[in-house]
Amino acid sequence: MKKxxxxxxxxxxxxxxxxxxxxxxxxxxxxxxxxxxxxxxTYSKHATSIVVTGTLREDNDNGYxxxxxxxxxxxxxxxxxxxxxxxxxxxxxxxxxxxIPAGKYDVIVAQSWGYKDWHGELxxxxxxxx
Numbered sequence: 001m002k003k004x005x006x007x008x009x010x011x012x013x014x015x016x017x018x019x020x021x022x023x024x025x026x027x028x029x030x031x032x033x034x035x036x037x038x039x040x041x042t043y044s045k046h047a048t049s050i051v052v053t054g055t056l057r058e059d060n061d062n063g064y065x066x067x068x069x070x071x072x073x074x075x076x077x078x079x080x081x082x083x084x085x086x087x088x089x090x091x092x093x094x095x096x097x098x099x100i101p102a103g104k105y106d107v108i109v110a111q112s113w114g115y116k117d118w119h120g121e122l123x124x125x126x127x128x129x130x
Contacts, residue, residue, distance in 0.1 A: 027041075028040070028041050028122050028124060028126055029122075029123055030054065030107075030109070030122050031121060031122075031123050032118075032120035032121055033118035033119065033120060034055070034056055034064075034109045034119060034120030035054050035120060036053060036054025036055070036091075036107075036109050036120055037052070037054060038050060038052055038107060038126055039051040040126070041124075041126055042127045042129065043097055043127065043128045043129065044129050045129055045130050047097050048096065048097055049094050049095060050094070050107075050126070051092065051093075052066055052091075052092070052094070052095070053090070053091065054091055054109060055090055055091070056089040056090075056091060056109075056111055056118075057111055057118035058089070058111065059086055059087070060084070060086070060111075060113045061084070062112070062113055063081055063111075064081075064082055064084055064109060064111040065079060065081050065082070065109070065111075066080045066082070066093040066095075066108075066109050067079045067107065067108045067109075067110070068105055068106075068107055069106045069107075069108065070101075070105055071103060071105065077105070078095050080093045080094075080095065084111075091109075097128060097130075102129055102130040103128060104126070104127055104128075105125060105127075105128060106121060106122055106126075107121065107126065108120070108122075
């Protein structure tokens with residue numbers, strides 16, 4: 001009976017270690033006024049896109065911008081400008097991984113209305129592998 005219990009415990013521990021070390025399956029969340037997440041933490045060379053979904057701070061009749069910054073850079077590698085219409089605060093933006101060099105990246109979502117500005121950014125960098 002002890003051998004079965006030890007075997008089951010060992011198997012469970014190995015499963016936890018295997019799945020915990022695979023960051024590709026877990027979404028990366030944000031901090032700030034605009035809440036969003038990416039579809040993964042790590043994008044392999046087979047990944048075709050980075051999907052960003054979230055909720056805007058305000059439901060205003062204006063647009064928002066989603067930026068992709070390489071770690072250590074002050075200019076965005078890619079940016080998506082989206083016109084937003086009143087009716088929903090939810091959004092979805094998709095970056096193609098084509099022509100994005102390997103490295104660590106930050107995603108920032110920004111929205112403004114008059115003199116008010118809101119933004120959100122990832123809590124940690126995402127990784128693109130090519």
